[in-house]
Amino acid sequence: MNPADPKHLAPVLEALLLASGKPLSLERLAELFEEHERPTPAQLKKALALLDKRCAESAMQLREVASGYRLQVRAEYANWVGRLWEERPQRYSRALLETLALIAYRQPITRGEIEDVRGVAVNSQIIKTLLEREWVRVVGHRDVPGRPAMFATTRAFLDHFNLKNLDELPPLAVLRDLVGEPAVQDEDEVPAALQALADASLDEEAPQPAAAPVEETSFRSLLVELDQMEQGLKTDFDDLRDSLEEQPDPV
Template structure:
């Protein structure tokens, strides 16, 4: 095998990604080669392009997410692939969707600010679940009485929702233009089948802990689901202060490496 030949290298990278089953950064992929055999960076980049193009017309694709590259099933096939698992995934609760959306779009944000927008208290189980899944973390403390913690999303959040960066989050206005079908009862209406197939186990208010999700989900799909369940979610957030002094979290916070840049 000629590792300086992009096509040969592309096949080897494909083998790495298939065997790993999770995203691999360029740095990690480089480490898999001994120094004497390590390809030039430009060859490596070309090999990734070759691999990406080779997936054209296939059921899987090469996707770059926050923590690296991975091979994954195309979202188009999710409703059918989901039938491989007999257990029926639980639905995302409206409260969890709203909380997650607010943190994603208005980070850093405190629990109190989330409650101000939603108009109701945030269930502790929701914050606990999001933190246990490593979708959110504490990134600082607001300089107001009580110094409430501020939450932001993590790279694990981006990976799970198939995003490379926060800039890839769909615009709220763009989601509104998608006009989901009207529902007679937003609280009791069923989630569309194709969205339910994408959703994985989550924790509703007062429920027991859910298993960690196994599959990636489109954040756009979840927000459309939220839009269908409750069209009255406030999205201007005028009551939230635009600029606040931020105090960096103490060094004792765990997993500081997961903070997003």
């Protein structure tokens, strides 16, 4: 194989990405070659560009996400591909989507701050599910009484939603347009446009304990409030490193 020739390298990369089952970075792809034939990053990118062009007329697409490159079925074929599995995926609850949206757009954010915006208590099962799913992580503790944990999103979150970085999150104005004007619907029903973004199941959240009735913020109102608070908080994921190890345990 001549690594300098994209025509030779592209099918090799295609085989690696098909077999991996997860995104592969340029560094990881290079490691899979013997040293004497190892392609350079520039050669890999040329071959990936050729592979992307070859996929243009197929049901498969090359996608770059936070963790690297992967080959995946195009979204328009999801209805047919979904029939391969008998078990239907569980739907996301409105409460979980609202919590995830707040973390994504206002990170780092504490549970108490999420509750202040939503107007209701956050079910512990929601936070547990997001942590187990590895869509959110604890990045530190707020320097206030009780030292509450601060949550932020992860690379796994970006990978799942086909995002390369946080800058690719849709503007909140776009989300408001997707949600549209509020309509009479079941309070647990998730807007169809947002549900379409989800392609994997989550555990059902546990029932909320009985509490005094509180008026809950509508999802559209939540987006409006988020839009007003939006700041340039979108960062990379190099902020963790050893910071968590240096953080003292909360009292």
